[in-house]
Structure formats: structure tokens, C-alpha cells
Amino acid sequence: MSTEHGFDTLQIHAGTAPDPATGARQVPIYQTTSYVFKDADHAARLFNLEEVGFIYSRLTNPTVQALAARIAALEGGAGAVCCSSGHAAQIMALFPLMGPGLNIVASTRLYGGTITQFSQTIKRFGWSCTFVDFDDLAALEAAVDDNTRAIFCESIANPGGSITDLPAVAAVAQKVGLPLIVDNTLASPYLCRPIEHGATLVVHSATKYLTGNGTVTGGVIADSGKFDWSASGKFPSLSEPEPAYHGLCFHKALGPMAFTFHSIAVGLRDLGMTMNPQGAHYTLMGIETLSLRMARHVENARAVAEWLDADPRVASVSWAGLPASPWHDRVARICPKGAGALFTVALKGGYEACVKVVENLKVFSHVANLGDTRSLVIHSASTTHRQLTPEQQAAAGAGPEVLRLSIGLEDAGDLIADLDQALTAASA
Template sequence: MSDDAPQYSFETLQIHAGSQPDPATGARQTPIYQNTGYVFRDADHAAALFNLQEVGFIYSRLTNPTVAVLQERVATLEGGVGAVACSSGHSAQILALLPLMSPGDNVVVSTRLYGGTVTQFSQTIKRFGWEAKFVDFDDKGSVSRACTKKTKAIFCESIANPGGYVTDLPAIAKIAERKGVPLIVDNTTATPYLCRPFEHGANIVVHSTTKYMSGNGTAMGGMVVDSGTFDWSASEKFPSLSQPEPAYHGLKFHETFGALAYTFHGIAIGLRDIGPCQSPQNAFQTLLGLETLSLRMERHCENAKKIATWLEDDDRIESVSYAGLKSSPSYRKGRKLCPKGTSGLFTFKVKGGYEACQKLVDNVNIFSHVANLGDTRSLIIHSASTTHRQLTEEQQEAAGAGPDVVRVSIGLENADDLIADLDQALTAALA
């Protein structure tokens, strides 16, 4: 779509943003450019590309035509200026932090995060000399006090996996602004159809496109989206973006690229040197999934609310954690930040504890026992023994993944069939 195109709706943009008919063949669907290198017009063209003086294709670790369409489409749907696609959600988190952090720096993060993210932040990033400070984001004072001169970002999930907790993004964004650091929001569970973090003060959004964006469990991927609103030169906190870059003969990313500085750094430094690029095949599959994102999210939300309501009324269930229920502490925040619905992911506590939870997941028929979410198929997992197994009991409880908790990702099947499946599985688990 051209730069001067009208302001189209989300449903139109999820199909058309970033794509044009293929100029060589007229093919309407974005082709899969299964290619590694690209021929330069001449020596000057090659030099200009490598000097970041001209935008184009060099090598598919950096840029690829299929991946470029996906990047522009997701950036458009989120309301950002640019995006960097990568191989997974976890690689997106590292790429998001790379331009910001130096050894000795820290990031303030929510205690309510996906278990793999907790492990990545509490353990793996130490190898870079980085530190994560875990804070209950309901306690705004603690979030503010956790920020020091070495804090380079604040990180949270819009709708937390697994418990469906909704973060008060406007309040956290105000803290980030006062501290002079960007707010990074993982918007995987909500997707831009349900929540647009930039409209609530966030500066950077990350995604695991593996989930709702691709939508059917076929394609791995991640995405880092930049709002273009953060002033990287306002302080000396972010030298990688504001100061001369030795690898490009003293080029200053923010001075040179302005609002696109962070995106260009993610490609020219992040993908160049770490290399977690997204394959064109996976980008193509994700583009196909995005074409139906709004339709799918509406059905995910509708099914999830019906099933969560049924579970909440069942005597075998201790409690249900779903922001779409009025009993949820996140209900009002969910209505404000996600007016179209609060996604298809939630947890519930089973009377009978750890053993009953494991028996439940062993006795479902329609639900699949899978460590994923956002699929067309309904998925179920006992987080404490799987995705959150590496965490301490205290970390599990803080993340909403205690030993008596089951997580479900509600798919697009008939809701009554899913309720019947859970009913018989609960009967077997508690027999």
C-alpha cells in the first residue's frame, strides 16, 4: 500500500499492509523469496548498501523481501514506524534489549511473565552482564523504586501468560517516562487487534509471532516493533543509538535515521551480529495467518469467556483467572485496555492439586497437551511441571502458575464440545 493511502481499518490492513502485486509476475499473494543473496547493480550500489546509505537487499540474514512485507504489516497493525522480524519470541526479547543494554545495566520486569521469559531474564542474560529486577507491577511504588541509574528499560506483558493478568500500561508508561527509559511490552497474548500498547504509552512492542499471529502452530517467529517516539539522544543512557558506531565509521544511528534509529540498529547490528533471522517460509506462513487475525481473535475471546464462565460455576474448580470475568482483579483494566476482549488464554485451579492437574491433562480428547498457545486448536498444559518447571515455587506462584493451576489456550472449535471434553476429563481426574 502506498504512503499516501487512506487510513484503512484493522481488518483491511491485516490483509494488505506492506504488500503489492509482485512486479515481475503480477502474483497477488506475497511470494516466498527463498533466497540468500541479492545481486548488486554495481560496486557503488553495493558500497551504499553496506554503508547504510541506501535501503535494499544484501543477504537474507539482514533483509529478505518476504520478511520485509511481514515487518511492515506488523508495524502497521501496531501503529509503529518499523519492525524487525526474527526467529522466535525469545530472540525478539534479546534483540529488543541489545541496543539499550551494556554490562552492568539492568531491566525492571514484571513478576507475571511466561516461565521461559523468567528463566531468560533471571539466568541467561547474566551472561551478557545484564540484570533483571523482578517487581510486582501492581505495586507502582516498587516499580519506581527499582529503577536506578543503570536501569535501561521496563518490561512487561500486556496480558500475562499464563494467568491472563492485565498490566496497567498507562501507569507503568508514566513511570518509564519519568525515569527516562523505554517501556517494552510483550503483546503476544493480546495481539494488536485486542490491545495496542503504543496508544497507552509503550515505546517498544515484542511478539512471539509463533502464537496468534501465525495462528495454527506451523511457523516459528518473533518481532520487535518500534513506536518511533522515544528520544534516544535525550540523555547519555543509550550510547549505541546516540553515539558514534565504530562498525559504521562513526555513524550515529539516532542522528542519521531519526525515528527509525532503533529499527535500523536491530537489523544492522542485531541481525548482522547475532543472526536470529526469520526464514522467508515462516514469514509467508505468518502473513497468511495475519489475514484472519481479527476473525480468529473474536472467536478465541467468545469461546474463552463461555468456557471460563462454565468452569467458574463448577464445584470441582477452586478458581478461574480470566480477565474477561467480572470476578477477575484485571476485569476493569481489561475492559479499558482490551475493549474487544481479553484473548483466549487463561488458567484455573483444580481441587485436588498437582496430581489432579496432571490427570486432567492426561484425560482430555479434543484439547491437545501442547506447550504452545494461540493455535486454532484448543491446548492445555500443567505449567508447574512443564513451562514453569525451572522456577522456584515462589516464582511459580508469582507468575500465576502454581502446582494446582492448569493453563488453557482456547481454540476455534465449538465451545460446547470443549466444555464436554473438560467435564469428562475433570470427572476422570477427580474420580
């Protein structure tokens, strides 16, 4: 399907066609581990990447590949790779770029699990991370050194809902000759398309808005296909003969698809972070209504955020759609269809009030997830951001007085009434 079609058409049709064997209109769940080769030459051509096809489902699977193609189309990328979770997508995105002694520069405004992954876990690979406030572009550029291999941020930050100035950050990345990796989970490609703002790679937790109903754990990396991996000599896995794949020069042989094919042929083969076909099927069905859901998410978020912002029991609301937000001017430029549906609210009663609100909410569900059709709440400092220092929690917008709200698709009046009665109970 041509990517010239509109978003609503692509979210239903991209990457899929009627099943050639049966005529089935919905994408079948290809629950198989392996695929029969036509002959020895066919098998060799597949392994040499001379022909596109299916070998083994740890690498590729027709259902999973349909999802990858759909997300690539929605993000405006050259290709995409699906994997087992959003955290897996982050490691998969870095894997072809990194090596022992190398580092990345990342925003301080990130999901707590990502901060832990980058500050602690990647050390076991010999990688490291420097965290910088990406609103300070000079500090961002100064943090880059000869061993830096990527710049990482979120389009809409979890949990505070701040919007990154992607064109400005991309300009820094281009100046220093590095790929910009953007986690677009909270925006989804409906609200923001980072590649149009200069991103090289876009990662998603498909667990969230892409699927939209809390049934799938999955991740995706979409590649713009625009980065010159051979320009600097810093990315030998892509620009030089790859010893892990019989000496193939991926960039020379595959051009714009180099990163995508490396992530499949080497990344998924050796790391094994594979998405299962049933999960891919659920996500494909979820994406069919993505634009409808995101529009309602944003509409409800506005109603709830404005009500909370006017409530005397609330100290502050961090939602970029509010005129007083320091990121409000970025909405029209970066997320023109809305500022997302996840934000934080700081309560005047502090931590104790947060606990009482969480325990008294009835429509909101208290879970460690976001992007569901249901409205969700969590106290980030004691859960998702618990492993961080108080300074890191404050920088991420997850202090002890803060609740994170993920606004769902219920009646906005019911959500406001639920918050009102919980705040009343907390005040009592």
C-alpha cells in the same frame, strides 16, 4: 498502504503489493541468500544505509520485510524487525540498549521461559534483571536505578491472563526516562496496541496468535519511533557513533527509524537471529484472518471460563473477562475487544487432579504452545515454569494446582464437554 485504513484491511494489505516482476498477488517466498547489486555505488549506498534495499538475507529479505511492514502497521509503529523466535525478539529488543553492568526491571507476571532468560541467561552478557509486581507502581519506580535501561512487561500475562495497566506503567517509564518494552503476544494487535498506551517497543512471538496454526517459530519487534534515544546519554549505541557500524550515529541519521535500522544492520548481522522467508510467508497468511480468529478465540474463552467458574470442582479461574477478576476493570481500557483466550484454572483436587485432567482430555491437545486454532492444555509448574522457585511460580500464577488453557476455535460446547468428562475422571 495508508495506516488510516481499518484493521481488517491492513491485516490483508499492509506491507504488500502485487509482485512487480510477475504480478503475483500473494507475497512470493523469496528463497534466496543474496541480491545482485546494480553497481559498486549501489552496493556502497546500501551498506551506508543511504538507500533502502536488500543485501543478504541474514539482514533483510523481501518476504520477511513484508511481514515486518505489516506488523508495524497493525501495531501503529514506525518500523519492525522479524527474527527467529519470541525469545530472540526479547534479546534483540534489549541488545541496542544494554551493556555489561546494566539492568532491566521486569514484571513478576511473565512466561516462565522469559523469567529464566532474564534471571539467568542474560547474566552471561553482564546484564541483570529486577522483578517487581507491576500493580505496585511505587515499587516499580523504586526498582529503577542509574543502571536501568528498560522496563519490561506483558500486555496479557502468560499464564494467568492478568492485564497490565499499560498507561500507568508507561507513565512511570516516561518519568524515569526509560523505554517500555511490552510483550503483546497473548493479545495480538487486534486486542491491544501497546504503543497507543505509551510503549516504546512491542515484541511478539509470531509462533502464537499472529500465525495461529502451530506451523512457525518466529519473533517480531515493533518500534514506536517515538523515544528520544539521545536525551539522556544512556543509549550510546543509538545516540553516539556506533563502532560496530563504521561510526554511524543511528539516531541522528535515521531519527524515528534508528532502532529498527540498528536492529537490522547490527543486531541481525551479528546475532544472526534471522526469520526464514517460508516462516514469514506462513505468518503473513495467518495474519490475514487475525481479527476473525481473535474474535472467536475470545468468544470461546468467555464460554469456557464462565462454565469453569461455576463448576464446584474448580477452585478459581484467572481470566480478566470475569467480573470478579481483579483485572476486570482494565479490559475496557487496555483490551476493549476482549480479555484474550489464555487463562489458568486452579483445581480443588490439586496437582493430582491436574495430572488426571490433562491425561483424560481428548479435544484439548497437551502441548507446550498457545495461540493455536486448536485448544491446548499444559501444567505450567511442571513444564513451562519448572525452572522457577515455588515463590516465582506463585507470583507468575503457575502454582502446582493450576492448569493453563489456550482456548481454540472449536465448538465451545465440545470444549466444555471435554473438560467436564476429564474433571469427572479426575474426581473419580
